[in-house]
Amino acid sequence: MTDTRGSARRGRRPGDSGTREAILDAARGRFSSEGFRSATVRAIAGDAGVDPSLVMHFFGTKQALFVAAMEFPINPADVVPHIVGPGIDGLGERLVRFLLGLVDELGEANPMLGLVRSAVGHPDAARMMREFLGEAILDRVAAAIEADRPRLRADLCASQIVGILMARQILALPELAAADRETLVGVYGRTIQRYLTEPLDPR
Template identity: 90%
Template sequence: MASTDSPGNGGRRGRRPGDSGTREAILDAARARFSGEGFRGATVRAIAGDAGVDPSLVMHFFGSKQALFVAAMEFPLDPAEIVPRLVGPGVDGLGERLLRFLLGIIDELGEANPMLGLVRSAVTHPDAARMMREFLGEAILDRIAAAIDADRPRLRAELCASQIVGILMARQILALPELAAADRELLVGIYGRTIQRYLTEPLASS
């Protein structure tokens, strides 16, 4: 009797969804590919090949490349779920909503926050910077830009990102004492207005 794995019988390559270690093998392969090739360069097909599974099995476990990246990098949140919820009520008040949510996550996780390690790596390693730039651009900034009803929406979204990354660096990584100790709502009130200005007010003329 012919083997069911023979080409003539259409045998499938890779592990079954229930096989032990499959998910971790995919995550290990994803980390290596994302780190080496960036978010855009790493394909689901290549990651699946490295893990020895079918691409459909990667989608079975994670659903999308963005979700795979979130799991592989151990992000504390999935932008595909969070950003639409923050943007949904409209641009009015979005600056404060963004900052209140992100500061809440940062304060809750403290030094256990994997985003801190990724930001530190991005500062000193070009490959890490490219990986983060590509992922944040597609997963977060594109979605925010799409909600902005003003000129140069992508620039406005990136200005917001520059402010938030700056706060993260100064408050969590450099740990500037007064800023690190400041009440979260005080910071939301101060920085939220600045971020809101990027979203809605006229940009300075060149």
């Protein structure tokens, strides 16, 4: 009986928010310094002074741990399959509609803006974002592409999507910031769809 409480006081029981915070702190440190790919759950657990199985018990996957450490509002692993799943037809529009909806909903509290800020200023943060985006989103989108050079096509999509975030949210270009969402879903959805399906070199 006193065992459980004693353990809790030492801060090393599943469900203990002190332990959870220690893992998240350790994760932020490892992901920032080593990137998303090289940072291991084992090393993060070691830094937090817990068993790796406890990290997996709390978070399930390394991607989910990253999402929690960065305080993202969603885990791409939960969302991307629903967007990509129905197939390549209309995928551009589904991606843009989801992104613009999320961005409008989050507004200034959008933690993606913080990640963009870090990535722009710090090469380590840029690597972390590149590797996470790659594994969590771009490789999943590329897997749905039937045309040649699927990962280049996913990168092209990412370049327009990051550009939307920059130009509409951060620079706030006036006509773009004021444009209604459905117009942008149509215009950008067609661009993304072209990147997903059309010949890269039509000559």
